[in-house]
Amino acid sequence: EPEVTQTPSHQVTQMGQEVILRCVPISNHLYFYWYRQILGQKVEFLVSFYNNEISEKSEIFDDQFSVERPDGSNFTLKIRSTKLEDSAMYFCASRRADNSPLHFGNGTRLTVT
């Protein structure tokens, strides 16, 4: 069964550094998402992406964040200057069409020191 894949599984970085989290959505999916989950808290929406552009972003998704779909398969989340509070699990998700369920990747655990 096709799945969403994320790399790396764990990323440790120093405060102020840039990180890129990578995702390969399921191949025939059209909608792409990034969510994050701070330890012990709920899964929070960051951004959605459709037709090669951002369709919605949350208040969390400020100027330090950006997303790209550089080719037909990858979907990346860049955090330009990481802060301690960016430490969280970051989940990529994709879905095929309207009303269909989101399928999540295994996540990247980001630790900012």
Place this chain on the structure above:
Amino acid sequence: QKEVEQNSGPLSVPEGAIASLNCTYSDRGSQSFFWYRQYSGKSPELIMFIYSNGDKEDGRFTAQLNKASQYVSLLIRDSQPSDSATYLCAPLSSNTGKLIFGQGTTLQVKP
């Protein structure tokens, strides 16, 4: 009012019992509802979805939806220790197509 409300629990049931998980949501325009299971440190895993009022059964799981009451629930029959996890209720936003997650209900099934 929170967009999605769930009792955080923990909800503790004995093995073999029925576990009942509840969720209310604020967006009256939501048409699709999803239940995800999340084990500690893992990603959400889809277990059920429901679009129409009433019940939908899939194996040991039954989802129930009442749009007039803005209420959705999940029943797990014959609960097993492996069902111990956090269950996330997630309506699909009517305007934006994003999933909005509740805090989740932690279920503990005791052998």
